[in-house]
Amino acid sequence: MHRSDEQDPLWDPKLPANAELHRLQVLLAPYAASRRPALRSLPVRPGRLRWWLWPMRGLAVAAALMLTLWSLHAYRVYWPEGEAWPLLSAHAQHSLAPGERLQTGSGETAQVQVARIGQMHIAANSVVRLIQSRSGQHRVELESGRVHARVWAPPGHFGISSGALRVVDLGCEFTLERGADGSGSLAVQSGWVQQYLGGQKQLVPAGHALKFTADSVDAPLRFDATPAMRSAVSELNQALRTSGDADLHERLASAVAVAARDEDQYTLMNLLLRAPALAGGALYPRLAQALKVPDDDTEHRAAWQRADAAAIEIWWKRLPSQPKRWWTHWRDAF
């Protein structure tokens, strides 16, 4: 220790200071850190994120986004059982509850909210009845008239029956029309629908329409199918329903193959699914050409004629759009 430590107030502030030192200390005291308000809290500076934290932050953002989307989706598809659907347009009725009918008069339309998964536009002179409504299961019956539905939900949530015909939404937009005699039409504007009649069922993709009667359904045709194609398919449909003449079927199928364009591939596939035996004729190579696959695979052709599911699946996967990708039609959500 220094000899003068005990007497040096400049060294030890606890010692009494002389006048000059005391004056300087008092004068400068306001500048001390303990007197500066800005220094009372810990420093906060938005530091640069460490490089290895970037992926974690990305994951956190992705997780938050996924959680948000999942929550929105869960909210969208949830609907209390038996709760009525609100009407979005002016009408004598304000809502449509399970068991209730909604009827529109001449020149009158109605717009109904389908739970939280979509909307349904009911044309003039139509009668619809809400059969059931709960999360994942919303069913309507079209007794007569025309309904246009736009639904964005997982497959099977929404369906319309029309006599013996049932149409189940696979995440799509479609129009269903039914006349007084039970015949009508179905047109799919977006996505896919699954259509049932009796023990038969078929998928109908966007851009296709079909006609049905009280007990039969035609093959779907493209909206822009040529008159020749429409006529050929209609004749083949009729023959398949009413005649067991295989030669007649084959002749009419050949006419369809001649009238078909490559874009009609789904109609060709539908006809070959309805009557797999037709794969022995002109429809098989025409569909192969449309799908750009070889038509000389005799094993595959024979398997198709036996309605072999694996053989059908190979060509089915060649179709440009697939029914299980309902979420790709996200625009229908708005």
Place this chain on the structure above:
Amino acid sequence: MYRRYLPLVHGLLLARFRPAIADELTQECFAVAFQRLGQLRDATCFGAWIASIARHLRSPDHAHEVAMDEHFDVVDRTTDPLRHAEAAHVLAVIRSLPDAYAETLALRLIEGLSGPEIAQMTGLTPESVRVNLHRGMQKLRESLGAAGESNAPI
């Protein structure tokens, strides 16, 4: 840690910058130090290490906007404005001294640290601190025109 070394960092910065800028750079210094804490090998050298960071800090770009006038840097505005002016003048004189003297005087006269505390925190030897204190005080007196007032040890 912040409270303990705050007077050291602030005092060192007051020896170079106006108070408002010193306040801002004090925060900056600790933010940098906490970010680089992993680089400190010996925890007992924290004082010397953070002092080194403080000495390398530069005036912020907007320094001219932060404190155009030394008078505005004084916290307590209830006292005599003349005293504020005098304090600002003494502080400016301290800043004009060589760094070794200015730093030691700022730590002692403004922050109230003792000689041993200054030595321990900065890593300087007590002898160096003592020399800097007394020579710095002498220079301050001369600059303030009070050199002949007293020859007695303060």
